[in-house]
Amino acid sequence: MPFIPHSVNDIKQMLATIDVANIEQLFDEIPVHLRVKNLPAIPESLTEMELGRLMRARAHLDSELLCFIGAGAYEHHIPAAVWSITSRGEFMTAYTPYQAEASQGTLQLLYEYQTMMASLMALDISNASMYDGATALAEAILMAVRLNRKNKSNRILLPRAVHPFYQDVVRTIVSQQGIEIIEVPYDKTTGCVSLETLDEMTKEDITALVIPQPNFFGVLEEVDALTDWAHSKHALAIAVVNPLAMALLKAPGQWGKSGADIACGEGQPLGVPLASGGPYYGFLCCKKELVRQLPGRVVGRTVDSEGKQGFVLTMQAREQHIRRAKATSNICTNQGLLVTASTIYMSLMGPKGLRQVALVSHQNAQLLQEKLATISGIEFVFQMPNFHEWVIRLPKSVDVVLRELAKLKVQAGFSLRQVYPELGECLLVCATETKTAEDIEKFVTLLTSVLSLASHSNDKTEKKSNVRTYL
């Protein structure tokens, strides 16, 4: 019996203590006709060795891919120490630290995380995590709606250049509460939000403006002007940013005259593996005067009965287990273990190391741009300052090119065909510090040959394939 330690004798003694004849009798309050007879669809059990064989074969199917996809999940070097410590049973198999005295390890770590993340965002406060970047943005919007007492229209300006799946998630979550999401188009030349466009959207009042940095196209927004614009309309400025980039770029709390009010995003670039999309974690930071509307768990420093420093979960009166239907959010379980990994990652990198990772990623993206620019027919759609991603337009079907390169174990990028059809045959490509000059050379060579190949077999392949390129 997998993981069940009972001997026949144990069972006998336990049944005698309970005073029942058999285990079956313990289920006598469940109506007999509701009982399951058998479960034919469940496979027979495997030993760990057999499972290992199966899983290694499956992992192999998805491995050894040269990856130039970014689009919200980024391949970075993760020091061995990060997951070797994170995988310690004391971190991995602990519950939410409600019993503070028995959870000081997790609690102190979360306090250190809050300090690091708040500082990375140049804001006062951070919570202890949300599920991922997309839900963190949805919660930031709900928070802004609760906070903005002046503008009560519940209208949120959400740029089309924010990650398209984040936009979907925001709509799923906030649409249940009568909040209006207004899409802000990007400028066709720059790929950015323009102030002229925003000015046209203020017939009614605005609750908040979402400002991405970098935006989904990798392009850097004029964050100072956008933040000041939001504040001039009595709207909150919500930053949605790549946290790694904030070691290099001006951080949300430093934007404009008074800084963004709330910052959120995807914590994955800070020590969390790609892992098919999760678990990652969302971070959520704010100015200190907004803290009572911050959702999710928060750790505070206090003292014990002898005056010694210790840590506890605090401000629990905002949360569902106390406030129930009036809670700031229904979130309970968060992504604690990923925050553990991130805290260890940030500690290893330090301020200079983190900045260097961001800088080298940026440099590699510039090198990639330089090399791609030598391929005839490739067009860089937005010729603007960027962080580590580019939108390129191909002379051939982007989906065909992606498929051909996938056969060669090269993942060329994310196709924008479905999410931004107006851009045509466009691809979002990314390079981080993990890419060498040789990797980039290989990519460019293979892309060149596939582009010349695709010109011959383009239409035929297109019709035959039913493989989608979009998650």
Place this chain on the structure above:
Amino acid sequence: MSELIFELSHKGRCATSQIPRRSAAKITIPAHLLRQDEPRLPEVSELQVVRHFTKLSRANFSIDTQFYPLGSCTMKYNPRGVHHLAMLDGFLNHHPLSLPVNSQGYLACAYELQEILKAMTGMQGVSLTPMAGAQGEFAGVAMIRAYHRARNDAARTEILVPDAAHGTNPATAAQCGYTVREIPTDKDGNVDIESLRAAVGPQTAGIMLTNPSTLGVFEQKIEEIATIVHTAGGLLYYDGANLNAILGKVRPGDMGFDVMHINLHKTFATPHGGGGPGGGPVAVSERLVPFMPMPIVGKKDGFYDWLTEKEYPQTIGRLSAFMGNAGIILRAYMYARLLGKEGMERVAEFATLNANYLLARLKAAGFTPAYANRRASHEFIITLKTEAKELHITALDVAKRLLDYDFHSPTMYFPLLVPECLLIEPTETETKEVLDAFADALIQILHEAKTQPELVRTAPHTLPVKRLDEVKAARELDLVYREK
């Protein structure tokens, strides 16, 4: 406790071998977009980092180090082999937006888990994307709402929630724009049927129920409840927090539920991680299949692929940037394969055996069960109401004193209905010896409460810190470190 990592920091120190080399390539970011200051991250060596966080880990209780009988949390053994295999390169370095042709290994596991969960729950559709129980609840209630809307029934504005429910239930209903109406519990711990009858009507969108309930007893009139709610036009939501109690014994689909979530971090043994990540897949009956959150995994001619808004135009939408906590889904799948059919049928049996055994031992020693005439499910409640009155010790004191005996405390003061309560869930993976030692510790603490009450009132005494001042923490907020 340990110093803060910021207190170990020395200007200019770093973990050199982790820092990438700069290249000769140009930097094209305009100056006004660059950061001028440094974020407050520690400047420490690799050894300092390793030692600091290893030390911190040792200040935690965990399943790997202690018995952890937290009611409603199912703190069972998290198989090490499962974690090890989930960390294989092919899974770890795989991008979520890889083409399906480069993702067949992961997609096969996700698809098969969908099928296993359908079979285990008696439901017709499964979406794995919700990232925790509360998000599963959100998905479920949003589907209920979408279902009523699709029938042009806008009058249903109310969700019914028993007063014993988890806090996430009413919070979720509110987040989905519903008014919450509480239904009282009868003296035996069941939903009060007459109150339910009086509460349902054309305004009822649905009811959210846990079964067995948070009171640790099976809701015997579940079929009657289902009939009452369905007749009124509402749907039934099953909160899967206590699924461990009935796994392989009775299925929510057979009880009449329309939609449910499954806590993978409870029933399917994925690690709790000090508060997460979890996994909260939703399973639905036929009529809610079109509304499931996307994406889900489909299979055609042996090829696994993502199904999205295109195949399910009525979907409530997406709940995560990619497809949920994939690594947790992978671990849950592996756990299910290790257990297999027979192992899964035994989960509820031995979880229930352990709970009833521990209850019998505590009853014999004079502790008061909250529902003495009911059979315990996989968990049960004792109330220390009498002890609180006579000995002036609280459930909190007993919980803290248990920590000195090297046991994590049970859930305290939940459900809110039972005064001075401890909700105890031993799970199926604990030995009889551990249960006996835990019962002995509780008996000893009761004895201490009579002979040396101060010892209990001021516990814990053996941990890195003594009892912590939560009031001070909430009044004088100190949420980030600042140099003095």
